[in-house]
Amino acid sequence: DALQTRVSLQLCFVPADAMARIGAEQEVENLSGLSTSPEKDIFVVRDNGTTCLMAEFAAKVMVPYDVSASNYVDLITEEAEIPLSRGAAVRGKCGTTESELQISWLDKVYTLKLYFVKEGHNTTKRQEAVWKMNKIQFVYDSSERTYFKDAVNPGKHTASSHHLSALLTPAGKSYECQAQQTISLITSDHQRTVTLLLSEVRLQPFDISADFVFSEEHKCPVDEREQLEETLPLILGLILGLMIVITVCIYHIHHKLTKFPRKSMKGI
Secondary structure (H helix, E strand, O other): OHHHHHHHHHHOOOOHHHOEEEOOOEEEEEOHHHOOOOOOEEEEEEEOOEEEEEEEEEEEEEEEEEEEOOOOOOEEEEEEEEEOOOOOEEEEEOOOOEEEEEEEEOOOOEEEEEEEEEEEEEOOOOEEEEEEEEEEEEEEEOOOOOOOOOOOOOOEEEEEOOOOOEEEEEOOOEEEEOOOEEEEEEEOOOOOEEEEEEEEEEEEOOOOOEOOEOOOEEEOHHHHHHHHHHHHHHHHHHHHHHHHHHHHHHHHHHHHHHHOOOOOOOOO
16 A cells, blocks of 8 residues: 555654654654645554554635624625645544544644544444544634634634534445535534535544555445446446347347248158
């Protein structure tokens, strides 16, 4: 695996202060420099030297905020587009049934917290173990001037998900989705809806069997539908071609049989 090879080489040169210690045994690494996409980040949580959480994704957060109108009386709503910074600081931890990843950038002005849980899930036949993303929090400060321009009443805010059940995946598998996904978060004062946009996602917070290697992927419905839309014309073309060949063969056989009729057998 190309990622595994690049990661192994990278670890030889990672300084001690580049890893955030979690508890006594867990550490987190930001390996985004290994990403082939400038917008996609890579984060790894390790427990006792073994990978226990891997995450690859591109993320940005859309945050509405108020600015003064030209008459200095009315308010106008603008929207800050905040991308996840390549040099983000990372924390995280793994558990048997709960894991989390915390990403901070611009001197912790922005912090994205992702929470995962593994649990039983009832199906039509039996109960199966699944994992999902069950909570998201985004902490931001609208007084920061890179993405917020002259915000009215600037300050710190926290936006959180409510009753979230995202990225539902069978236990033992990784989640993969190239398509963009939208998750809505509500600020603590219930006045604003913050939007988290995720794309190019490959994620596994539990049951990683090989170091730096994702388990078999579970594709999101959008990716599966797009894959079907790409392969369906090919399948239909093959079926149509096969039908044409069969029709031509039947025609030739019929033509030969009618052109040279069998002579009647004479009685003895």
